[in-house]
Amino acid sequence: MAGEKSASSDVQAKLCRDIIRCANFAALKHKDQRRKDEIQTPYVNHVIGVAHILTNEAGISDISVIQAALLHDTIEDTGTSFYELQAEFGEDVANLVKEVTDDKTLPKEERKLQQILNAPKSSYRAKLVKLADKLYNLRDLRRATPVGWSKERVDEYFRWASRVVAGLKGTNKALEDSLRDLFAERGITIT
Ligand SMILES: Nc1nc2c(ncn2[C@@H]2O[C@H](COP(=O)(O)OP(=O)(O)O)[C@@H](OP(=O)(O)OP(=O)(O)O)[C@H]2O)c(=O)[nH]1
Numbered sequence: 001m002a003g004e005k006s007a008s009s010d011v012q013a014k015l016c017r018d019i020i021r022c023a024n025f026a027a028l029k030h031k032d033q034r035r036k037d038e039i040q041t042p043y044v045n046h047v048i049g050v051a052h053i054l055t056n057e058a059g060i061s062d063i064s065v066i067q068a069a070l071l072h073d074t075i076e077d078t079g080t081s082f083y084e085l086q087a088e089f090g091e092d093v094a095n096l097v098k099e100v101t102d103d104k105t106l107p108k109e110e111r112k113l114q115q116i117l118n119a120p121k122s123s124y125r126a127k128l129v130k131l132a133d134k135l136y137n138l139r140d141l142r143r144a145t146p147v148g149w150s151k152e153r154v155d156e157y158f159r160w161a162s163r164v165v166a167g168l169k170g171t172n173k174a175l176e177d178s179l180r181d182l183f184a185e186r187g188i189t190i191t
């Protein structure tokens with residue numbers, strides 16, 4: 001019995017280390033980055049919030065998914081390379097982050113279209129991160145309009161996000177129900 005207990009506590013200890021190492025890495029990488037809201041919320045709030053949605057609302061306990069959520073904007077927004085993530089957190093997590101990373105060298109319209117086209121082709125675990133990311137951003141838009149955004153731009157973002165989410169259907173009921181309700185508030189139906 002004692003042997004079993006120590007083995008499970010070793011596993012537990014490693015999981016704690018892996019999650020906190022990820023959160024710390026993301027906090028350091030995003031340390032100078034702010035969200036677009038008026039109070040310039042630290043960007044790390046977003047990535048932790050996405051991980052919080054996955055663990056506390058979507059019932060996800062897959063460590064690689066939670067790590068990928070914490071790291072999901074590091075390649076896209078902080079100059080972190082795929083290889084750095086691979087070395088630090090392994091191939092599986094690095095590939096998940098790569099799946100949810102936009103190619104920022106593309107013109108914005110092209111980048112946004114790619115998100116719509118790539119959504120249905122994403123892996124199940126990448127879809128979880130993308131759903132939680134969109135849910136966070138849409139709630140954030142309801143909480144605070146980004147500086148300089150018109151009502152039309154907010155509406156356009158909701159319509160674009162609904163087309164991305166339409167490609168992620170059948171992944172997680174809790175996330176999709178929450179998103180459906182957010183879109184319904186604006187008269188948007190996911191087709
Ligand atoms: N709602 C909201 N969004 C903010 C804020 N600060 C930064 N963002 C980010 O801005 C993006 C939306 O702004 P856009 O102008 O449409 O996109 P862009 O920054 O990528 O060009 C969102 O990323 P995205 O590209 O739509 O999603 P993702 O690809 O990062 O998942 C979101 O993560 C904020 O205060 N509120």
Ligand SMILES: [Mn+2]
Nearest residue numbers: 046072073133
């Ligand atoms: Mn994001």
